[in-house]
Amino acid sequence: MTALAAILTRDMRLSVRQGGGALIGVLFFLIVVTLMPFAIGPDLALLARIGPAILWLGALLASLLALDRLIASDYDDGALDLILTARAPLELALAAKALAHWLTTGLPLVIAAPLLGLLLNLDPTATGAVALTLAAGTPALTFIGLIGAALTVALRRGGLLIAVLVLPLTVPVLIFGVAASNAAIVGPVPFGVPFTILCGLTLMSAVIGPFAAAAALRHGME
Amino acid sequence: MRPIPRPTRLLATELACVRGGRRVFSGLSFAVGTGEALLVSGPNGAGKSSLLRLVAGLVRIAAGRIELEGGDGDANLGEQAHYLGHQDALKPSLTVAENLEFWTRYLDGGAATAPALDAVGLGAIAHLPAAYLSAGQRRRLSIARLISVERPLWLLDEPTSALDASAQAMLAGLMRSHLASGGMILAATHGPIGLEGVRELRLGGAG
Amino acid sequence: MTLGPYAAFILGAYGIAALIVTAMVAWVMIDHRRQARALADLEARGVTRRSEQRTGDPRTGEVTP
Amino acid sequence: MPLIDLANPTRFLAFTSRFLPWLAAATVLVLAVGISLVASAPDDYQQGATVKIMFIHVPAAWLAMGCWTLMSIAALGTLVWRHPLADVAARAAAPLGAAFTAMCLITGMLWGRPMWGTYWVWDGRLTSVLVLFLMYLGVLALWRTVDDPSRAARATAVLTLVGAVNLPIIKFSVDWWSTLHQPASVLRLGGPTIHPSLLTPLLIMALGFLLLFITLHLAAMRNEIMRRRVRTMLMLQAEAAGR
Numbered sequence: 001m002t003a004l005a006a007i008l009t010r011d012m013r014l015s016v017r018q019g020g021g022a023l024i025g026v027l028f029f030l031i032v033v034t035l036m037p038f039a040i041g042p043d044l045a046l047l048a049r050i051g052p053a054i055l056w057l058g059a060l061l062a063s064l065l066a067l068d069r070l071i072a073s074d075y076d077d078g079a080l081d082l083i084l085t086a087r088a089p090l091e092l093a094l095a096a097k098a099l100a101h102w103l104t105t106g107l108p109l110v111i112a113a114p115l116l117g118l119l120l121n122l123d124p125t126a127t128g129a130v131a132l133t134l135a136a137g138t139p140a141l142t143f144i145g146l147i148g149a150a151l152t153v154a155l156r157r158g159g160l161l162i163a164v165l166v167l168p169l170t171v172p173v174l175i176f177g178v179a180a181s182n183a184a185i186v187g188p189v190p191f192g193v194p195f196t197i198l199c200g201l202t203l204m205s206a207v208i209g210p211f212a213a214a215a216a217l218r219h220g221m222e
Numbered sequence: 223m224r225p226i227p228r229p230t231r232l233l234a235t236e237l238a239c240v241r242g243g244r245r246v247f248s249g250l251s252f253a254v255g256t257g258e259a260l261l262v263s264g265p266n267g268a269g270k271s272s273l274l275r276l277v278a279g280l281v282r283i284a285a286g287r288i289e290l291e292g293g294d295g296d297a298n299l300g301e302q303a304h305y306l307g308h309q310d311a312l313k314p315s316l317t318v319a320e321n322l323e324f325w326t327r328y329l330d331g332g333a334a335t336a337p338a339l340d341a342v343g344l345g346a347i348a349h350l351p352a353a354y355l356s357a358g359q360r361r362r363l364s365i366a367r368l369i370s371v372e373r374p375l376w377l378l379d380e381p382t383s384a385l386d387a388s389a390q391a392m393l394a395g396l397m398r399s400h401l402a403s404g405g406m407i408l409a410a411t412h413g414p415i416g417l418e419g420v421r422e423l424r425l426g427g428a429g
Numbered sequence: 430m431t432l433g434p435y436a437a438f439i440l441g442a443y444g445i446a447a448l449i450v451t452a453m454v455a456w457v458m459i460d461h462r463r464q465a466r467a468l469a470d471l472e473a474r475g476v477t478r479r480s481e482q483r484t485g486d487p488r489t490g491e492v493t494p
Numbered sequence: 495m496p497l498i499d500l501a502n503p504t505r506f507l508a509f510t511s512r513f514l515p516w517l518a519a520a521t522v523l524v525l526a527v528g529i530s531l532v533a534s535a536p537d538d539y540q541q542g543a544t545v546k547i548m549f550i551h552v553p554a555a556w557l558a559m560g561c562w563t564l565m566s567i568a569a570l571g572t573l574v575w576r577h578p579l580a581d582v583a584a585r586a587a588a589p590l591g592a593a594f595t596a597m598c599l600i601t602g603m604l605w606g607r608p609m610w611g612t613y614w615v616w617d618g619r620l621t622s623v624l625v626l627f628l629m630y631l632g633v634l635a636l637w638r639t640v641d642d643p644s645r646a647a648r649a650t651a652v653l654t655l656v657g658a659v660n661l662p663i664i665k666f667s668v669d670w671w672s673t674l675h676q677p678a679s680v681l682r683l684g685g686p687t688i689h690p691s692l693l694t695p696l697l698i699m700a701l702g703f704l705l706l707f708i709t710l711h712l713a714a715m716r717n718e719i720m721r722r723r724v725r726t727m728l729m730l731q732a733e734a735a736g737r
Contacts, residue, residue, distance in 0.1 A: 003327060006327040007324075010324045017315040020315065030631070034624060042671075042672060044615070077310070078308070081275075081280050081309075082311050083328075087301045118603070221280060314641070315641070347732055353641065359735070431543065432543045432546075433542045433544070438608055441604050443546075443550065445597070446550045446597050453589075460721075461716065461717050461720070464721050476727045476730055477727075477730075
């Protein structure tokens with residue numbers, strides 16, 4: 001167990017330190033959401049209606065694009081070779097890395113969402129709903145993105161390629177995330193239904209992600 | 223920590239390795255007993271690194287078998303070996319101590335890093351970020367991992383690169399004590415590494 | 430001085446402004462103390478900067494031991 | 495003591511250590527006077543007492559833009575005149591600029607709420623300050639990711655100058671964008687001519703904010719110089735430990 005704790009704390013320490021990517025995801029999220037009204041126009045009623053969708057799309061892109069260095073940095077400096085020869089199973093090591101990434105990138109998105117809700121003129125219930133669904137949904141985005149990161153580890157085209165590869169896999173999470181938020185605001189459907197499905201998706205991806213990523217790494221070796 | 227069973231022999235029979243569609247070597251057989259060191263030599267591209275990575279389990283075996291007789295039954299070969307590659311596996315933003323502590327805890331759950339740092343002469347700058355280290359110092363920090371984590375088989379890929387004379391002597395000393403305590407070494411090198419009574423395995427000589 | 434119906438917003442604005450100012454002041458002072466301690470610790474270990482290693486520092490003129 | 499002599503870091507440290515207490519005292523004094531004037535200032539006929547928020551919102555906006563100008567001059571210092579303290583000045587100013595921009599945005603939202611009924615209306619001026627805030631965060635992010643100071647200095651200097659060139663363009667396009675969609679004209683910041691009884695507290699507060707910025711900036715520059723000294727001494731320590 002100490003091995004997984006060690007890699008979790010190391011990754012979090014790395015992302016917070018100089019040169020780490022901890023806040024890059026949140027900045028990207030902030031900028032993407034701020035850009036939307038420039039395109040859509042400052043009509044507050046319209047912004048309020050599509051607010052949850054804007055926040056979810058921003059969080060989705062921010063989560064995926066911040067993942068390209070997750071495994072590639074260990075591959076580049078030779079740490080991946082040692083991780084492969086350690087007693088700790090690769091699947092759990094990758095899950096620990098994904099968790100560390102979510103804590104430093106995914107969680108700040110959830111915290112920043114209510115602030116951005118102000119820009120989009122969301123009322124408190126809408127902001128609360130979006131924050132709750134993001135809290136449940138962003139781990140799924142990170143674990144699915146983990147598979148993309150493992151597939152592209154040896155390639156030089158990391159970042160965008162990951163998004164292209166795994167975006168289709170994130171469609172269910174996006175659908176139920178936005179549906180749950182809208183259910184809380186407009187809601188013919190009770191909030192619980194799409195939300196529990198979203199949580200189910202997250203749990204499923206928390207299992208499939210690490211195993212698929214480990215398989216991708218093992219088969220990626222020559 | 224349960225006592226680590228002492229493997230008696232590393233045995234390779236008819237090993238073959240294919241990388242990127244190219245047959246790097248084939249029909250390779252050798253054995254390394256306890257307290258023995260085997261130097262793998264040969265021109266660049268002869269497959270020295272590939273052989274070490276293959277033994278460590280980082281490269282797929284095309285044909286043949288490799289096993290560690292008498293080793294820890296349920297641990298595969300890679301988990302009983304130290305692989306020291308060209309890269310140092312160090313994070314620049316972590317300090318010298320943090321880097322070694324991480325690998326010590328990750329590879330075997332222990333945490334005694336101070337003696338290892340002193341053995342490689344980095345004890346005085348344990349608090350410095352690894353970014354400030356020279357290539358030689360980074361190499362020595364990477365070597366410190368071999369001391370702080372107890373593993374019977376050492377797979378060293380050109381261990382003396384970037385090391386000056388005093389560091390090479392230090393490494394030779396470490397290797398001698400490892401062999402004396404019943405360890406095994408498989409090293410890929412261009413020249414001698416300061417060890418006496420060492421067998422050599424020539425790769426790709428005729429090729 | 431009556432702050433009228435929106436007193437909360439006025440006081441809130443000044444409160445947040447004061448908060449940001451104290452945060453900045455605190456950041457500057459804490460950072461100063463941290464760097465000063467690090468410098469003192471390094472000097473205690475006998476690490477001297479290259480420009481001070483010469484017998485006399487030409488720019489400031491004082492002779493460093 | 496000729497000002498150019500300040501280019502030498504050691505001399506600059508001595509200068510700041512001696513001058514900072516006086517500057518800090520002057521700042522506190524001017525701010526105290528300013529706040530007392532604000533307290534006694536009359537209400538605005540339209541907005542009532544909420545106009546008092548203007549006394550911190552406007553100076554913060556001026557400082558937000560002034561700080562980016564300062565950083566642009568420092569960027570020229572780094573790229574063109576190779577001034578040793580230019581990058582130190584820019585790096586010390588950026589967090590302060592970001593903090594004052596955030597203060598401007600938050601006070602703007604709190605001022606807007608009683609007027610418009612919502613915290614944020616995409617008013618032209620406020621939106622360009624928001625874009626400026628994003629640019630500050632961009633520069634700070636670039637400093638955090640590049641670890642070698644000299645390389646970071648040149649990269650951030652280029653980004654700051656490019657930003658400075660684009661700021662007027664952004665301001666124009668955002669104003670155009672907001673007036674294009676905006677129904678009636680929104681809150682006039684202080685109206686065409688500010689009533690003299692409101693003008694003097696505003697100028698005093700602006701002076702107080704300026705002094706506050708200068709004090710914090712000098713102190714932050716001092717920290718930055720010390721931080722770089724620590725870094726070089728740590729590298730010397732690494733060298734001393736033998737190749």
